[in-house]
Amino acid sequence: MLRLIAVLLLGSWATTAFPQNCSEIRFDRGSSSGEVGGQVTEGWPMCFVFGTGAGQLARLQLFGSENTCFTVPGVIDCQDDYSFYTGSGVYQVNVFQLFRSTASEQFTLRLSIR
Numbered sequence: 001m002l003r004l005i006a007v008l009l010l011g012s013w014a015t016t017a018f019p020q021n022c023s024e025i026r027f028d029r030g031s032s033s034g035e036v037g038g039q040v041t042e043g044w045p046m047c048f049v050f051g052t053g054a055g056q057l058a059r060l061q062l063f064g065s066e067n068t069c070f071t072v073p074g075v076i077d078c079q080d081d082y083s084f085y086t087g088s089g090v091y092q093v094n095v096f097q098l099f100r101s102t103a104s105e106q107f108t109l110r111l112s113i114r
Contacts, residue, residue, distance in 0.1 A: 022047035022092060025111045033112040038095070039104040040068060045096035050111055052086040059083040059112045060093060065105040070095045086113075 025048050027034040038046045052058060062070055062080040069078040071094045076082050078098065097105055 022049045024048070025050040025093075025109070027113075032114055033110060035108055035110045037064070037106070037108040039106045040096055041104045042097055042100050042102065045094045048093045048095070048109065049090055050093070050113075051090045052088065052113060054086065054088040056086045057083060057114045058086050058091070059110075059114075061110045061112075062095065062107055063110070064107040067098050067101060068095055068105045068107045069098050070109065 023036060023046075025034050025036050034050075036048055040046055050058075060070060060072070060079070060082055062068055069080055070082075071077050071079075072082075072084075072091055073094070075084055075091070093109065093111075095107060095109060
């Protein structure tokens with residue numbers, strides 16, 4: 001019984017910390033990059049996903065706020081500009097406030113894949 005309660009509590013915490021409904025970063029036809037934007041507030045990160053083939057070079061760049069950063073789970077934590085070679089699959093990008101603030105932070109996230 002205690003194990004079930006712990007699982008339910010952890011599940012509800014994970015849901016509020018990182019939204020399950022991630023928006024896909026899409027590219028215009030013929031383009032090698034795409035942008036998404038939004039605003040984050042304390043405790044409410046935004047989540048995005050993108051798919052790649054193996055061996056591609058992905059670059060993520062974050063613009064618009066000195067108080068935001070992104071994380072790619074299993075790849076990198078809290079950056080505003082990062083490049084990496086991809087495996088085949090789907091990657092999740094979480095954008096969040098770096099330091100606590102009551103004000104929301106506007107941002108633009110650019111993804112380039114070559």
